[in-house]
Amino acid sequence: MENNNELFTVEGMTDEELFARVDHNSLDSEKITAPRYSYWRSVFRVFFKKRINIVILSVLAFVILFAYIYPVVTTYDRFSNLMDGSTKHLSPKAAIEKFGFSIKWILGTGASGQSTFDAIWNGSRISISLAFICAAINMTVGVLIGAIWGFSKKIDMFMMEVYNIVGNVPNILLISVLVLILSPSFWSMVFALTITGWLFIAYFIRTQVIIIRDREYNLASRCLGTPITRIATKNILPFMTSVIVTLLAVEIPSYISYEVFLAYIGMGMSDMSLGRLIYEAESAMVTPGWQFEFWSPVVIASIITVSLYVTGQNLGDASDPRTHM
Template sequence: MNNNVETLPKELFEPAAPDREQSELIAKPQLSFMQDAWMRIRKNKGAVASLFVIVILILMAIIGPHLSKSGPYAQDTSRANLPPRIPVIEKLGIFDGSQTVGGQKVNMYEQNHIHTYYWFGTDALGRDLFARAWQGTRISLYIAFLAALIDMLIGVSYGLISGYKGGQVDNVMQRIIEILSGIPNLIVVILMLLIFKPGIFSITIAMVITGWLNMARVVRGQVLKLKNMEYVLAAKTLGASNMRILFKHLLPNLTGVIIINTMFTIPSAIFFEAFLSFIGIGLQSPAASLGTLIEDGYKTFQFLPYLMAVPGTIICLLLVAFNLLADGLRDAFDPKMRD
């Protein structure tokens, strides 16, 4: 046995003194629930692109009607049914104001000695379709955000009270919802037309009556699950009032569900208004909405396709963008989708 083997001192095997400052140091900054959700939304390219499109459409709905010299309602029959003409792009041979007449391609602007550019063309009464399209987008967005506001004010409040009170109060409130949900929205709008004139006001009243039912059901279901959680029972034990429990403990935990359902409500409201205006019981001419513009354009779609293509494209962008953004928000607020 070799006795010359060098042995290491025991001091080398003693544990190092713990550095308490380094061991308790937080490596990453603390994030709130909303900050964490925003970080995950930014990773969703579809949601980010949709948000960008929505912002552009909202800005154009605000400033678009003012960019036209004639405005959305000014008529000039000498400039009726002019095709789109866009500066610079016209040099590429597209959107140059040309139209096929009698089998020949004719520049309608040069033929009528018109020097004004109509980016989206004009309708049968010579009204600027660019201004009318963005005016119609403004009306559609108004209806959409009104539906979202009704959801958050009436639907959330109704669902909170129904789910938290429970018992006989919940039974009565749910029977009211079942009665209202059994009446189709279209029937409610028609009934409103018997009292009020067709227009935004009658649509608003119809949405106030039935537009919040789905949100109330969703919020009630979540409250029934949350009201027996430990933190709610602890708040009751400490003597917290019902209003404090509802708005300080339950409502913050329902934020994700409320935002997601509100975002899905917006495209439904846009389509609802467009449908009503298209069948003639919504907004009436000369008022401009995406539904009325599509109704005006579909009759001459084979000859003047731009009259229907412009408002149809805008409403498709709105519906797709809001739905993609709602999907992104649902993934961001869903704890099961965490990375």
């Protein structure tokens, strides 16, 4: 025994110095020594690795913040110069010469003598608010119903009939009819864009859920008696994060496009949104010296929609776990 003990000692050290008794703790035994992992931290690390994403996100953040802050700190009255005919359709140079140098007049004036610059940012605030509200309603309702739709066969039979009926009606026609029936206001436009908009999102989510609902871990959860709603919200939707983000990237710009298109054909809301500004400045498109009235809101609408789309697409790619390896 003495010889065996000598084998487990190091020169100059005793057994007590080499080994120490450790108390058994069931909680400590469950802990795994590994670096902490944050999914969203990994997503943003991948997203910001590309410099183009930083540039586009900066442009988008500036436009959105400016659209909400500038109208608050300034006063915009569309008809303040209506009775002065010399203020209508002024080029930027002529507007600055008449009113003095100010950021309000760097894009000239419109048909009522109003500042084109002020009108654009007030219209941008309305269009962006419309897009975000519609996206929040349609995505929330569509994702939740689509997740349950893909899991329940009884609901699937009913919802497929609803989808086949509504889906065969052109969406833009349905929205146009609703806008014409209702008063053309901000909230009537929200209602027209969301009354059936969630259904197409739900159908897309339903298709994705069907692909992954019969995987082993979901079958095990159902065998253990886990409710369908819990399986859908805990097992399915987190797995589809990148799909949902990519879908959101398409949805938000589409509402601005719908609003601009409806306003351009004369069926938009009465508020001075970007679409309304483009519609009223249509005659200025080819008139020398008046082009700023038309192309300024077109450029801002294009920047907003393209920036939202590209940012969402790249964020959707970054949220795919396969890009984190």
